[in-house]
Amino acid sequence: MLRHIGQEGSVMIDDADRQHLQRCVDLAAQALASGNEPFGSVLVSSQGHVLFEDHNRIGGGGHTQHPEFAIARWAADKMGVQECAKATVYTSCEHSRMCAAAHG
Ligand SMILES: [Zn+2]
Structure with a gap:
């Protein structure tokens, strides 16, 4: 599910959304502290369970090591299509x- 928060016609966010978004910000801070760019992302199941999370890792020279890309790889390997369609990706930046x- 791709929800754009904060745009006209968008859904309201709730406390669970805020918690996952805060985790993304914390992961982004971890990325920055470890020599990477400040981005973090979390994959949450339709039941609200955190399935996978990661932060940017391009500091090691791998320019595709974005957390959203890591989520797409993980989900393609571990989740079925229907489960993917019901899950939510939270991320610290568009x-x-x-x-x-990759998500498409
Ligand atoms: Zn990316």
Whole structure:
């Protein structure tokens, strides 16, 4: 599910959304502290369970090591199509075009 928060016609966020978004910000801070760019992302199941999380890891030289891309790889390996469709990705910033394509 791709929800754009904060745009006209968007859904309201609740406390669970805020908790997951705060985790993304914390992961982004971890990324920055470890020499990476400040981005973090969390994958949450339709039941509200955190399935996978990661932060940016391009500091090691791998320019595709974005957390949203890691989520797409993990989900493709571990989840069925229907489960993916019901899950939510929270991220500290709008996806890059590479990650948006991977999620598609
Ligand atoms: Zn990206």
